[in-house]
Amino acid sequence: MDALIIETVVKAIVVLLVISALAGFGTYLERKVLAFMQRRLGPMHVGPFGLLQILADGIKLFTKEDIVPQHANRLIFMVAPAITAATAFIALAAIPLFPEFTIFGYTIRPIIADLNVGILFVLGAMASGLYGPLLAGMAQANKWGIIGSARTAILFLSYEVVTGLSILAPIMIVGSLSLIDFNNAQAGGVSDWMVWKQPVAFVLFLIAGFAETNRTPFDLLEHEAEVISGYATEYSGMRWGMFFIGEYANMITVAFLASLVFFGGFNPIGFIPGFLAIILKVSFFFFLMLWVRASWPHVRPDQLMWLCWKVLMPIAILNILITGIVLL
Amino acid sequence: MSLEKYKDRNIGNQNYKLIGHEAFPQTNGEKFERVMKRMVKGELFVGLWVTVRTMFEALFKGQMHTTKYPFEKLPISPRYRAIHEMLRLLESGHYRCIGCGLCEQICISDCIRMDTRYDENQRKEVSEYTINFGRCIFCGYCAEVCPELAIVHGPRYETSSEQRASFSLFEDMLTPIDALKHQKEYPGFGAVSPNADENIKKTPLAY
Ligand code: SF4
């Protein structure tokens, strides 16, 4: 029992550190990839290839003055970024990041908690992360913030139905909510991947995932051209940084979910070992998010709602019905 | 070519072509049809392809557009009008300015101040010459009016300085005497011809 607790704490700390470092690295990657797609160079001068830019940004964020606006609700204003960051990491707890491996004769399962409702837990935790922007926008006594949080509500009401319904069909096929079971169900190589059986569900899930992580084309919450910075308008320093660590951690989570549920998880592909396979898949989905951001315009809030409720939800329900009939 | 084309001020209907707009959908059925058409047309993937192609061209085909400015500089036109330079006579090394005062007169922002006096040989010499670069609008009139091609615009466009005076004295703008052989002729308006060297004659005093 003690060993389990110690192991879990160590795993939690490792995941926290690695993922927040990766979130920082994600900002670097995003800037680089967007720059290349626009024929620019991106960060260049701090360290080799501008890699230390992350560090410089970190120093900047940590040492910036932490301002709480005069008429803001202090408590909520200060707690809101922590909600976003914390829920993003809590969601990661139920995700098996890598295959089991053995160090010093001790087998480690790189999942903090193998819940039997894993996927529900992940989606639920990520969804509750939207309380961050919602509360932040309402607490800051700023009209852009209010618009930002109103848009958060719209976003939430729109995509959540699609996420749940789209993931339902794969759940019906696998017959379990645990992500490890999902992974094991696709152990038979590339032809076993869920995406061949459920292409529609995959597309729907991807669309909902983009909305969930608040990425272009659904980055309504803080689209500068329209609402300054939306819910993050009044934030500065590390509180602002926490929102973005949360956002990037969410991107990583969605990338993991997509690769686990639809793309065979961490099963080895041919000669590629499992851990490398999942890293490649997650990197691809991360890259896809940046790629889409460079390519596509974003939609209006009403268009998002229209899309989710009038197009995607009927498709998702049809997909579930057809899957059900085929399974019967 | 007739000038009629250019005299026609009725802009808006001659050379413009309207890009074909598809009719805006009116009924819900038409709207649905448009959504479906756009869904299968793959326009979104065209967008993805364009960006990724740009990325590969930028990375591997040298189409990166960034100039790393302080380390690399773009070439500027020879007629670029930056901080002024006072040139010297190529042959004697004496400054070219004859103190005629035309540049001071023509300067539209009134920023050139000069004074002249007779030197010991009873020749006019420039005793004071300053340009107030806080006011200069780099219009180039002074360089155009100068009969001696003495004042020209140089290529020095990085004009941030701790003091306003840093560029503006006669000595600052004058070609240093040891750099005379590097002095380039001003190739812009009113400049001497490229074969000016062949045409140059010694001044009478040299005989
Ligand atoms: S460039 Fe124009 S404004 Fe500047 S000194 Fe010459 S005449 Fe005056």
Ligand code: SF4
């Ligand atoms: S116009 Fe030329 S020659 Fe005359 S005073 Fe100015 S710089 Fe000297």
